Amino acid sequence: MRITACFKTDKLPFAYRLGVLSIIKECLKKGDSGLYKSYFQTNRPKPYAFSVYLHDFRFQETEISLSGFDLHITSPDYQFIIPFLNGLQKTTQFRYKQYLFHRGSIRFGNEQKVHSSRILVRTLSPILIENERHQPLSPHDPAYNDQFLAISNRISQSLRGQSLKSFVKITPVSTKKVVIKELNDSYLKAREEQRVSSDYLFFTAYQGRFMLEGDPSDLQWLVDVGCGLRTGQGFGYIQVESE
Incomplete structure (x- = not known):
C-alpha cells in the first residue's frame, strides 16, 4: 500500500529525516503500541520505505525554510500499514523538538503491479x-x-x-x-x-x-x-x- 500525507510547516532541520521518522513512530505507537515496540525498540528491519517532497524550500544556516512537505510511505505489510494509517488519521498535529507539523490531506497511491522479470x-x-x-x-x-x-x-x-x-x-x-x-x-x-x-x-x-x-x-x-x-x-x- 502506498500512502501520501501532506504537512504544513515553515521550518525543518537540515537532518529532517529523523523528524519525519518521528511522525511514523508516533502514528504506529498510537495505532498499535505492541507493534511499535517490536520494530522501534529492536534492530529489526522495517517493513516500509519513505520519501519526502519539500515544497517551496530554501536552505538557511542550520534549517530549511519551506511551506510544507509530503510524506510518501510504502509497505506490503498490512499488519504495519493499517495501524500506522489509523494513528495517522487520529492525529492532526505532530511535534519534533521545536518544530510543529500540521497534517493535511491523506491520499492513497496507485498500486504498482509487476508482471515481468x-x-x-x-x-x-x-x-x-x-x-x-x-x-x-x-x-x-x-x-x-x-x-x-x-x-x-x-x-x-x-x-x-x-x-x-x-x-x-x-x-x-x-x-x-x-x-x-x-x-x-x-x-x-x-x-x-x-x-x-x-x-x-x-x-x-x-x-x-x-x-x-x-x-x-x-x-x-x-x-x-x-x-x-x-x-x-x-x-x-x-x-x-x-x-
Whole structure:
C-alpha cells in the first residue's frame, strides 16, 4: 500500500529525516503500541520505505525554510500499514523538538503491479548500499550487485521468512551520487558523550534510474518495501517507470 500525507510547516532541520521518522513512530505507537515496540525498540528491519517532497524550500544556516512537505510511505505489510494509517488519521498535529507539523490531506497511491522479470525504476529517495565494513558502494563498483543481493536476502529472510526466489540484477541507467546529512538517536548520544566530533552523520547514496531483473514476485516485493539499507530512515523508495 502506498500512502501520501501532506504537512504544513515553515521550518525543518537540515537532518529532517529523523523528524519525519518521528511522525511514523508516533502514528504506529498510537495505532498499535505492541507493534511499535517490536520494530522501534529492536534492530529489526522495517517493513516500509519513505520519501519526502519539500515544497517551496530554501536552505538557511542550520534549517530549511519551506511551506510544507509530503510524506510518501510504502509497505506490503498490512499488519504495519493499517495501524500506522489509523494513528495517522487520529492525529492532526505532530511535534519534533521545536518544530510543529500540521497534517493535511491523506491520499492513497496507485498500486504498482509487476508482471515481468525486468523493470525500469526511478528512486524517490536514494538507494544506500554499503559493504561489510560500512563503506558506501557506487552502482558501478563490481561488488555493488553482490552487496545489493546480500542486503535484500537478509531483509527478505527477516520480513518474509524466506530468501529471494532468484538472483536479482541491479544495473544503473542514469544515476547521481548524493551525500545525505543525517542524525539518529545513537549518534546524538555519541555526540553528547563527545565520542564523535562531527555534527552530522554522512551517508553516500545514489538516486536516479535503475534496471532491476529477477523473479517478478521478488521485484514486486522490492518495489513495495524499498531497496537497500536504511529504508526505514528515508532511503530506497522506488517506483516503476516501465516494464
